[in-house]
Amino acid sequence: MNKIVHKEYFSENVVKFVIEAPMIAKSRKAGHFVIVRVGAKGERIPLTIADADIEKGTITLVVQKMGVSSTKLVQLNVGDEITDVVGPLGNATHIENFGTVVCACGGVGAAPMLPIVTALKKAGNKVITVVAARTKDLVILVDELKQYSDEVIVMTDDGSYGEKGLVTAGVEAVIKREKVDMCMTIGPAIMMKFVSILTKKYEIPTVASLNTIMVDGTGMCGACRVSVGGEVKFVCVDGPEFDAHQVDFDQMLMRLGGYRDIEHEDMERLNCKLGE
Amino acid sequence: MKFEEERAQAWRVDLRATMKAKDRTEIPRVRMPELDAEYRSRNNEEVNMGLTPEMAMLEAKRCLDCVNPTCISGCPVSINIPKFIKQIEIGDFLGAAETLKDTSALPSVCGRVCPQEKQCEAQCTYIKMKKEAVAIGHLERFAADFERESGNISVHEVAAPNGIKIAVVGSGPSGLSFARDMAMFGYDVTVFEALHAIGGVLKYGIPEFRLPNVIVDVEIDNLRAMGVTLLTNCIVGKTISIEELKEEGFEGVFVGSGAGLPQFMNIKGEDLVGVMSSNEYLTRVNLMDAASIETDTPVFKGKNVAVVGGGNTAMDSVRTALRLGADRAIIVYRRSEAEMPARKEEVHHAKNEGIEFMTLHSPIEYIGNEKGRVTHMVLQEMELGEPDASGRRSPIPKPGCLKTIEVDEVIISVGVSPNPLIPASVKGLRITKWGTIIVNEDTMQSDIPMIFAGGDIVRGGATVILAMGDGRKAAAAMHEWVQSQKK
Numbered sequence: 173m174n175k176i177v178h179k180e181y182f183s184e185n186v187v188k189f190v191i192e193a194p195m196i197a198k199s200r201k202a203g204h205f206v207i208v209r210v211g212a213k214g215e216r217i218p219l220t221i222a223d224a225d226i227e228k229g230t231i232t233l234v235v236q237k238m239g240v241s242s243t244k245l246v247q248l249n250v251g252d253e254i255t256d257v258v259g260p261l262g263n264a265t266h267i268e269n270f271g272t273v274v275c276a277c278g279g280v281g282a283a284p285m286l287p288i289v290t291a292l293k294k295a296g297n298k299v300i301t302v303v304a305a306r307t308k309d310l311v312i313l314v315d316e317l318k319q320y321s322d323e324v325i326v327m328t329d330d331g332s333y334g335e336k337g338l339v340t341a342g343v344e345a346v347i348k349r350e351k352v353d354m355c356m357t358i359g360p361a362i363m364m365k366f367v368s369i370l371t372k373k374y375e376i377p378t379v380a381s382l383n384t385i386m387v388d389g390t391g392m393c394g395a396c397r398v399s400v401g402g403e404v405k406f407v408c409v410d411g412p413e414f415d416a417h418q419v420d421f422d423q424m425l426m427r428l429g430g431y432r433d434i435e436h437e438d439m440e441r442l443n444c445k446l447g448e
Numbered sequence: 449m450k451f452e453e454e455r456a457q458a459w460r461v462d463l464r465a466t467m468k469a470k471d472r473t474e475i476p477r478v479r480m481p482e483l484d485a486e487y488r489s490r491n492n493e494e495v496n497m498g499l500t501p502e503m504a505m506l507e508a509k510r511c512l513d514c515v516n517p518t519c520i521s522g523c524p525v526s527i528n529i530p531k532f533i534k535q536i537e538i539g540d541f542l543g544a545a546e547t548l549k550d551t552s553a554l555p556s557v558c559g560r561v562c563p564q565e566k567q568c569e570a571q572c573t574y575i576k577m578k579k580e581a582v583a584i585g586h587l588e589r590f591a592a593d594f595e596r597e598s599g600n601i602s603v604h605e606v607a608a609p610n611g612i613k614i615a616v617v618g619s620g621p622s623g624l625s626f627a628r629d630m631a632m633f634g635y636d637v638t639v640f641e642a643l644h645a646i647g648g649v650l651k652y653g654i655p656e657f658r659l660p661n662v663i664v665d666v667e668i669d670n671l672r673a674m675g676v677t678l679l680t681n682c683i684v685g686k687t688i689s690i691e692e693l694k695e696e697g698f699e700g701v702f703v704g705s706g707a708g709l710p711q712f713m714n715i716k717g718e719d720l721v722g723v724m725s726s727n728e729y730l731t732r733v734n735l736m737d738a739a740s741i742e743t744d745t746p747v748f749k750g751k752n753v754a755v756v757g758g759g760n761t762a763m764d765s766v767r768t769a770l771r772l773g774a775d776r777a778i779i780v781y782r783r784s785e786a787e788m789p790a791r792k793e794e795v796h797h798a799k800n801e802g803i804e805f806m807t808l809h810s811p812i813e814y815i816g817n818e819k820g821r822v823t824h825m826v827l828q829e830m831e832l833g834e835p836d837a838s839g840r841r842s843p844i845p846k847p848g849c850l851k852t853i854e855v856d857e858v859i860i861s862v863g864v865s866p867n868p869l870i871p872a873s874v875k876g877l878r879i880t881k882w883g884t885i886i887v888n889e890d891t892m893q894s895d896i897p898m899i900f901a902g903g904d905i906v907r908g909g910a911t912v913i914l915a916m917g918d919g920r921k922a923a924a925a926m927h928e929w930v931q932s933q934k935k
Contacts, residue, residue, distance in 0.1 A: 195682070195687050195688055196687060199686065199687060199688070199689070209644060211744075213737070213740075213742050213743040213744060214743075214744050215736065215743075215744035215745040215746075216644075216736070216745070240744050241744050244744070255644070256644040256680070256681050257681065258642065258643075258644070258681040258682070258683060258687070259683075259686065259687065260686055260687070261683075261686060387728055387731050387732060387736065387745070388642075388643060388652070388731060388735075390642045390643070390683060390867070390869060391708045391709055391867055391868050391869055392652075392706075392707065392708055392709070392710075392727050392731070392867065393710070393725060393727045393728035393731050394709060394710040394712070394724070394725040394727060394728055395724065395725075395728045397712075397719070399719060404712060404714070404719075406709055409708075409709070409868050409869070409872075423719050426719075426720075426721065426819075426820035427719065427721060427820070429721070429819070429820070430721035430722070430820075430821075431746045434746035434747075434748075435746060438744060438746065441741075
């Protein structure tokens with residue numbers, strides 16, 4: 173089973189969990205994700221693995237409270253078992269010595285970016301990490317990212333931490349300042365879209381890690397399909413990372429919103445229950 | 449014992465003498481009692497209600513207990529059909545269930561989902577007499593259900609444990625069938641399942657109204673009782689590699705990882721919200737129970753639902769849509785009804801329930817609203833031309849014949865590709881351009897001697913019973929192979 177051995181609040185809505193999952197800890201690499209289900213009536217949701225400890229047999233997940241399933245997960249405590257954790261899924265990040273790499277992450281995207289930053293640094297890259305969020309409370313893992321980044325630039329929409337501005341402003345500042353060979357981006361789809369538009373302008377190869385709706389997560393349902401270079405690709409088995417310049421982010425955004433109305437109703441129901 | 453010897457046993461000889469063959473053939477084929485179409489189309493209750501003992505015993509009389517039981521050759525798992533039917537005729541229902549279990553891992557499942565009209569029943573002597581075949585499928589279901597409901601569920605005898613560890617990838621029909629036979633031979637069998645539930649397509653695919661989960665669970669418990677270990681949430685090729693399995697002492701691996709990515713038609717608007725594969729739709733409803741208000745997984749409950757395709761999965765999807773409250777649930781199929789691959793019974797049930805059939809139509813575009821939700825589909829009318837490679841007359845578009853219909857949900861059920869996980873993770877495994885694993889057809893052994901495979905991962909898309917047949921064949925061959933390695 174998958175017992176929670178550590179829980180830490182990064183902010184009111186962002187929680188870090190360390191979970192017993194020895195086999196996954198052993199086989200996972202940067203970029204991999206797991207499917208998690210809370211309770212027998214729970215939904216299967218994909219979460220990118222933020223870290224792992226082979227000796228302790230644990231993996232780290234960072235969860236932002238968004239909908240019903242993430243709210244239920246965030247309510248679990250140390251000692252609780254997570255009903256199902258399966259993985260590692262997807263393809264590992266392609267790591268090599270690219271030269272200078274800008275890692276642009278937004279919100280909880282900093283968590284899955286951490287192992288990528290670590291691997292890139294170990295492969296000899298110069299790593300500049302741009303961490304962005306709406307406000308200071310939502311900026312996470314800066315100290316950890318600093319360990320393996322040559323530089324960390326913090327951007328907040330409201331200027332409460334680091335520079336005021338969007339992630340793209342931070343990335344563009346670096347591009348204007350020095351030669352960038354590669355960009356990696358993880359965050360909300362809308363953020364990755366604008367990072368992609370920016371780096372395309374400067375012709376910098378860019379990889380985006382997509383987080384679409386999934387049901388089984390093992391290459392069966394097709395819910396996660398995206399258009400990459402005009403072809404249908406499945407995030408769970410072909411991804412989750414793709415050439416950002418080829419991804420149709422508008423289509424992805426449209427599909428991500430597909431269940432919003434139903435989710436909203438479910439969330440209201442959950443809030444009622446919690447209020448009781 | 450051989451079929452002929454069993455047929456020559458005194459009780460069979462005496463039983464044959466109790467009634468003239470001519471009188472037997474005069475009995476009309478039994479009709480399966482089913483729930484009222486109007487009633488059942490709004491709930492998930494099983495449509496077929498099963499035969500009563502009286503109905504089963506009368507139907508069993510029809511079987512002529514032929515010298516040459518061709519029905520057996522029509523069965524992918526070679527059930528001793530005349531024997532179990534004659535056991536039903538004398539009222540030995542538990543004995544009949546025993547006979548089924550000699551060769552079938554999932555008798556109550558097969559009695560429900562096998563396309564008998566293309567297999568055992570197609571080979572029945574009655575067909576040659578231009579009469580309706582003996583209702584072998586209904587009788588199979590009867591015997592298996594009788595045993596389950598009696599509470600006297602027998603656990604099939606297993607050989608003394610030989611301590612040899614065998615891994616099974618996937619807990620669908622082929623994997624379970626393989627696991628059972630290997631357990632009977634005395635192996636230490638572990639089944640690795642990627643999802644959180646055991647049963648594969650029997651759980652995520654086939655709906656409750658056709659195959660209730662509780663029936664699948666009883667068969668699974670029976671495997672456990674035979675000593676098979678079943679592990680969920682473990683993906684061979686991801687969580688653990690085949691190399692690691694080898695290091696842990698597994699000497700043989702059977703891959704029954706099943707269907708994978710759904711096929712789409714690559715037409716405009718297929719990415720719209722509300723257009724999805726039947727794999728997704730059925731998984732949400734069956735595995736995740738998404739239609740219930742108690743569960744967290746969402747599912748669209750469309751009012752105008754079109755299902756594209758003519759197979760069993762298409763029928764399952766369209767009938768599910770009706771049960772989730774659709775006002776209009778339509779099958780859109782590019783050929784005519786005669787070419788539909790679905791079981792006849794499913795088409796018949798679907799029609800009774802009020803499913804509309806738009807045959808000789810094929811979608812060419814989907815249209816959506818400003819939110820990206822599908823609202824209409826454009827259909828091309830088709831006509832039948834010359835037979836194609838499949839032997840079926842191929843559909844060709846009728847020029848200028850287009851129509852647009854209103855839909856708020858479209859389910860694409862035009863086939864699947866094999867699951868890509870194992871082929872992608874095992875070096876040296878030879879696969880076809882479609883992604884299926886290449887095996888020796890007689891042994892189901894792959895190019896890597898310790899790896900055998902069967903079901904959809906080899907066939908690309910087949911039936912439960914063909915997958916089970918593969919599992920049995922692979923078990924027999926792996927048993928022989930493992931033993932030959934020991935010498």
